[in-house]
Amino acid sequence: FDMFFLAFVERLFRPTFKKDDFVLGKKLGEGAFGVVYRVSLAKKSSSNKEGDLVLKKATEYGAVEIWMNERVRRACASSCADFVYGFLESSSKKGGEYWLIWRFEGESTLADLMQSKEFPYNVETMILGEVQDLPKGIERENRIIQTIMRQILFCLDSLHSTGIVHRDIKPQNIIFSEGSRTFKIIDLGAAADLRVGINYIPKEFLLDPRYAAPEQYIMSTQTPSAPSAPVATALSPVLWQMNLPDRFDIYSTGLIFLQMAFPSLRTDSSLIQFNRQLKRCDYDLVAWRRSLEPRASPDLRRGFELLDLDGGIGWELLTSMVRYKPRQRTSAKAALAHPYFDREGLLALSFMQ
Ligand code: ADP
Ligand code: MG
Numbered sequence: 001f002d003m004f005f006l007a008f009v010e011r012l013f014r015p016t017f018k019k020d021d022f023v024l025g026k027k028l029g030e031g032a033f034g035v036v037y038r039v040s041l042a043k044k045s046s047s048n049k050e051g052d053l054v055l056k057k058a059t060e061y062g063a064v065e066i067w068m069n070e071r072v073r074r075a076c077a078s079s080c081a082d083f084v085y086g087f088l089e090s091s092s093k094k095g096g097e098y099w100l101i102w103r104f105e106g107e108s109t110l111a112d113l114m115q116s117k118e119f120p121y122n123v124e125t126m127i128l129g130e131v132q133d134l135p136k137g138i139e140r141e142n143r144i145i146q147t148i149m150r151q152i153l154f155c156l157d158s159l160h161s162t163g164i165v166h167r168d169i170k171p172q173n174i175i176f177s178e179g180s181r182t183f184k185i186i187d188l189g190a191a192a193d194l195r196v197g198i199n200y201i202p203k204e205f206l207l208d209p210r211y212a213a214p215e216q217y218i219m220s221t222q223t224p225s226a227p228s229a230p231v232a233t234a235l236s237p238v239l240w241q242m243n244l245p246d247r248f249d250i251y252s253t254g255l256i257f258l259q260m261a262f263p264s265l266r267t268d269s270s271l272i273q274f275n276r277q278l279k280r281c282d283y284d285l286v287a288w289r290r291s292l293e294p295r296a297s298p299d300l301r302r303g304f305e306l307l308d309l310d311g312g313i314g315w316e317l318l319t320s321m322v323r324y325k326p327r328q329r330t331s332a333k334a335a336l337a338h339p340y341f342d343r344e345g346l347l348a349l350s351f352m353q
Helices: 002-013 062-079 110-115 121-128 138-162 229-243 247-261 268-280 285-295 298-321 332-336 339-352
Strands: 022-031 034-041 053-058 083-089 097-103 174-177 182-185
Touching: 022 053, 053 062, 062 083, 062 097, 062 138, 062 182, 110 174, 110 247, 121 138, 138 182, 138 247, 138 298, 138 332, 138 339, 247 268, 247 298, 247 332, 268 285, 285 298, 298 332, 298 339
Parallel strands: none
Antiparallel strands: 022 034, 034 053, 053 097, 083 097, 174 182
């Protein structure tokens, strides 16, 4: 009861909006299920700068996405883009579309930043505050990549602890928040909340094949189709334990780690080729490495060298994330406690003081 009451009161004091309140700006993205714009409020009040909001006009999955964003705001707000409001806009089209509003977090996604030749140095001052006093080289790159990985895993851990699996983790869905100077997760359009059975049936066609784990279906195909909500609530912690659906996101995050370590794997075509190679190696990264290393390009060799720093803890973490069986993959929480992050943690502490 308390939770519902609080949610109701919170809702009451939050601003509500309608279609005419927004002035459309630049288009930021267009997918199969919606279009995203930078927008500003028509009536310029003092607190609203131009274009400081983001609007997604979504089709059939908009209702679920609003639900997920409301839940995230209450349970783990700092992990995702700051959600403002969502509503059904029914005046223009028959059937209507869902409008979702967020704060504009910043100009760049991790995908944008990774496209730069400068990566990861172009992120260094953004997340570490100042340039480290280390010569340019793999050690310094590794520290920046550690910080990015820690921030993504932190967001994932809180999403997973809330009972939400994102299912579309990729650099395009990780935004750099200029306000908090950290990376945050966006786009809950394919997410599933297993604790209450929302979007329980896996929509495999929503999954991005470039970053999807091999199991495709997040829940075992043995799992019966969506039970009614109360049944799902009673069952889902058990199902969660049995199927470990959160490990789907871990696999995708492992691929991001891989792309950060190996510049040559950052393009779509090279990632697709990597996926084919890994499949041929029965999803065994160690076998993939063995098959490549003898005739590896300087770029690949450099990536292995980076992951091999400090006794190979980076490589160890990577191989614990990218595994065929979900059960054998690490969780977000366990990954955060991995020795790979030890030194980085100390650095972050000294930066905060
Ligand atoms: P899609 O369903 O089209 O993938 P997303 O939610 O991923 O929709 O948004 C598309 C793009 O819009 C993102 O890749 C990002 O560039 C931008 N974007 C989305 N939300 C925000 C936000 N809160 N702040 C800044 N940019 C955003
Ligand atoms: Mg997206």
